Amino acid sequence: MAPQQQPEKRFYEVGRRRHEITLMPDGTEVWRRGRVPLTKRHWLAWRGVSNPKSLRRERRLLDKRPLWWTIGLGGLLVATPFLSDQAINIAAIFCIFSAINVIWTLIIGTAGIFSLATMAVVGMSGYAAAAANVYLGVPWPLMMPVGALVGxxxxxxxxxxxxxxxxxxxxxxxxxxxxxxxVFVSQIKALAPANGSINQVDSFIPADWLLQRPGLLLGFFAAFALLLAALLVFRLINSERLGLLLQAAREDEAFSEATGIDYRRARLWVFVLSSGALGAIGAFYVMFYRSISLAVFSLDQLLLLFAMIVIGGLGRSEGAVIGTAIVVLIDKGMLDLGPLRIIIVTAVMIGVALTAHNGLTGVRAQFRNFRNRKKSERRAARTEKGGEVMPEEATEIADKQQVYYRLFDKRIRDRLKAQITPELIAEHKAKPLGQHSDALDRVLNYFRRGEMPDKYAILRVGEYTSSTYKVLAFSGRPGHPPRVVDDKLYATMDEAYHAVFLLRVNDLLAS
Amino acid sequence: MDAGLIVYALYLAAIYGLMAIGISLLWSSVGMVNMAHGATFAFAGYAAYFAAIWAGPLAKDWLGATGWSQPALAVFIGLVAICAGALFGVVIYLVAYLTIHDKQNFPVRSLIITLALNLATVQMLLWAFGPQQKALPRVFGVGRFDWLGMSIRVDQVVTIVATTLLLGTVLVWLRHSRRGLEIRAVMQNAEGAALCGISSRKTALPIMMLTGALAGLAAVLLSQNVFVSPTAGVTPLIKGLTIALLGGLGSVPGAVAGAVLIGFIEAATGAIPFLGQRYVLFVQFTFIVCVLLIRPRGLGGLLDETRE
Structure with missing residues (x-):
């Protein structure tokens, strides 16, 4: 005889966060975590937790943003060499603008100084670096330090x-x-013949590669490195000492001052350091284009940059990069649309500002707030209470199964309440024991499953042959005797059973 | 300094004052920085231009014989521009105020929306009418007249008088009408006004229309000297903003004082041969920076504390 076919085993993933990346390490092994060289930071924010249900060790990734950064930037880096010349150029411009915006975010978000002088700093240091190169003969590797100094x-x-x-x-x-x-730059006499612009600047791109594919690729890789450097600067300032001081000041200025934080000085430091970084980016900008003109200072350019950080969300590096990607794609990627491009950009701006409180990166938090608000509204609107666990109470309950069980129990009670009818009670009176209808069986099963404090006992009074019965209620506490419910005496056991049933039904309907 | 320069300075002050008071009023009552004020300016300028094209021959036909055709045309163009400005004010009200005025982060979001409106309007005008500059007919009179031995341009005097009259009317209306009382109540304390039954929504609409109308008037007046073009609104917007800052956001007397000061500085800078017209903005900004360093809330700024 052939072995019987085993039915296929299927496991269903249950729980609210079943897609969470969870590692199941061996409990006996020592946990080795890699650290970023020269720091105490870990590469990823893994957290060790113990699962109360499976009693196993688990590791959960607390902050998944590094993964998204790696996917996004890595994808850009890998995909760009296969794109057309024009697309490579767009990618490079995206990297440069992203770098500017990330640093600008540092000024607006971390330092909290609402400065719109970004392009002025970029342009002035760009001009200084270009002038140093063209008129003073400073070699191009030194242009970025010059720009940073001016910044x-x-x-x-x-x-x-x-x-x-x-x-x-x-x-x-x-x-x-x-x-x-x-005005200052346009008044410099030496620049007057070139209409205020400096051309023929040396660059990291060799002159004979100019506008050739290798030159474009080199420009892109350099711009990508610039973006990474800007993100590193953001990380070093925003999440280390200076950023933490300022975060404390944002929460409560007076308190942080009382604890000895000089947040004004921290703000100035962040501002000055960011300006230096912007200056270096300005020098890079000049080298990338090999020239600089007065258009850097135009209001339109500034407003376009502002649109970028506003669409992404003020104060976050990922917002700056996402916003830049959207605006650069529209502005540079759809050149054949003409002036319609800017109108599309403004439409996106208006749409984001109307719907999102704080740009695209704030949408997630905003949606959570909205959902929680709706939840509590629904909870408040319900006239009938019972079963659900309030959030403040839920933290006290260690076994989260209990939280759900109470809700489940409430639902069962609601269904059973609807099934209790005079016919059902009559049926029980006629035959307390034995086979019952489906509805009565369900009710009785629920009663049997109840907890001890909810239950009743029957006490025999008098002789065994001519006895009557009384109903008692359990106290539910060990060592404490049951108490008598009332003085009624029941002649037969069946009557007492029915009396207990009526009491339980009463309790059920009153709950 | 000769009288022509003084009149020129007052003329500039009148136009900038119209812009600055609009921005200042809107900030103190509604709490938003209206970056679309420049778009209102350009939009009203175009409306006036087309009104002039349409009504110019008509006026000549009907009133040409009486000699009243130019003043009638001037009034008509002015009214069209004022209406266009008010209409644009309604658009700003609908898009940037009504939708989000009770939501989080309103000041920053409304600033972003009005900025986007400004950009979009400029681009649409550029798209529709091209970058060419259009000249309004010189309806406010041409030539000069002599007064106390000094030659003065007619249109500048007309502008100063018209602005003074209209601004005076607006200020009287703000002080003595029921609606003006509501607006001032909202300016002092929006929450308190709401508790007294003054709807901030219903009050914001006339303020927006009023400030838009002021910008429209400024557009017609300035277009006597400067051409109408899609980007014509940028300079008045920046001037208006900086003057509103100089005067202290929310203070009407401060805005007037700031406008007069800036008008004089602009006229003087243009007249001094060493500096010239190119340095006008430079000198202005330097002046404003200096003033703000000494008085961080501007000349008449006092409302910021109460607003917080």
């Missing part, structure tokens, strides 16, 4: 009024800085 100095100047002025005043004031810079 630092400019940042120092710009930072001075930021302590005194209110956020909005400072923002509108820095709008004018670009204009001042433009």
């Amino acid at each position: 630092l100095v400019l940042g120092g100047f710009l930072a001075l009024p930021s302590t005194r002025l209110d956020g909005l005043y400072y923002a509108l004031l820095t709008l004018g800085v670009a204009e001042i810079c433009r």
Whole structure:
């Protein structure tokens, strides 16, 4: 005889977070975690937890953003060499603008200084670096340090009024800085014949590769490295000492000052350092284009950059990069649309600002808030209570199964309540024991399954032959005797059974 | 300094004052920085231009003989521009205020939306009418007249008088009408006004229309000197914003004082041969930076504390 076919075993994944990446390490092994060289930080935020149900060790990834960064940037890096020349150029421009926006995010988000002088700093240091190269003969590897230096100095100047002025005043004031810079540069006599622009700047791209595919690819890889460097700067400032000081100040300025945090100085430091980084990016910008013109200072350019960080969400590096990707794709990728491009960009801006509280990266948190609000609204709107566990109570219950069980129990009670009819009670009265109808069976099964404190006992009173019966209620506490419910005496056991049934039905309907 | 320069300065002050007071009023009552003010300016300028094209021959036909055709045309164009500005104000109200005024993060979001509206309007005008500059007919008079031995341009005087009259009317209306009382109540304390039964939604609409109308008037007046073009609104917007800052956001007297100061500085900078017209913005910004460093809330700024 052939062995019987075993039915295929299927396991269903249950729980609310079944897609969570969970590792099941061997409990006896020592946990070795890699650390970033020279720091105490780990590469990924794995957290060890013990699963109360399976009693096993598990490892869960707390912060998945590094994975998304790797996928996004890695995909860009791998895919770009296979694209057309024009697309490579767009990718390179995306990297440069992303780098600017990431640093700008540092100023607006981390330092909390609403500065619009970004392009002014980029442009001025770009001009300085280009002039150093063309007129003073500084070789191109030194252009970025020159730009950074100029950026630092400019940042120092710009930072001075930021302590005194209110956020909005400072923002509108820095709008004018670009204009001042433009006039300043356009008045330099040496630049007058070239209409204010400096051309023929040396670059890291060899001159004979210019506008050739190898040159474009080299430009892209360099811009990509620049973006990585900008992200590193963001990470080093935002998530290390300076950023933490400022985070404390954002929560409560007075308190952080009382604990000895000089947040004003921290803000200035962040501003000055970011300006230095912007200066270095400005020098890179010049080398990438091999020239610089007064268009850097135009208001349109600034507003386009502002659109980028606003669409992504102010104050987050991923927001800056996502917003840049969207705007650059629309602006540079759909060149044949003409002026319609800018209108599409503004439509995206308006759409995001109308629907999202804080850009695209804030959508997730906003949706969670919305869902929680709706949940609590629904909870508040329910007239009938019972079963559900309030959030503050839920933290006290170690076994989360209990939380769900109470809800389940409530649902069962609701269904049984609907089944209790005079006919059902009459049926039980006629025959307390024995075979019952489906509805009565369900009710009785529920009663049997109940907890001890909810149950009743029957006490025989008097002689065995001529006895009557009384109903008692259990106290539910060990050592405490049951108490008498009432003085009624029942002649037969069946009557007592039915009396207990009526009491339980009463309890059920009252619950 | 000769009288022509003073009149020129007052003329600039009148136009910038119209823009700055609009921005300032809107900030103090509704709490939003209207970056679409420049778009309102350009939109109203185009409306006035087309109104002039349409109504110019008509006016000549009907009133040409009486000699009233130019003033009638001037009033008509002005009214069209004011209506266009008010209409644009309604658009801003619908898009940037009504949808999100009670939501989180309103100041930043409304700033973003009005900025986007500004960009979109400029691009649409560019798309529809091309980058060519259009000249309005010189309806406010041409030539000069002599007064106390000094020659003064007619259109500048007309502009100063018209602006003063209209601004005066607006201020009187704000002070003495029921609606003006509501607006001032919202300016002082929006929450308190709401508790007294003043709907912030219903009050914001007239404010937006009013500020839009002021920008429209400024567009017609300035277009006597500057051409109408899609990007014509950028400079008045920046000037208006900076003057509103200089005067202290929310303060109407401060805005007027700031406008007069900036008008004089602009006229003087343009007249000094050493500096010239190219340095106008440069000198202005430097001046404003200096003032704000000394008085961080601007000349008349006092409302910010109460707003917080």
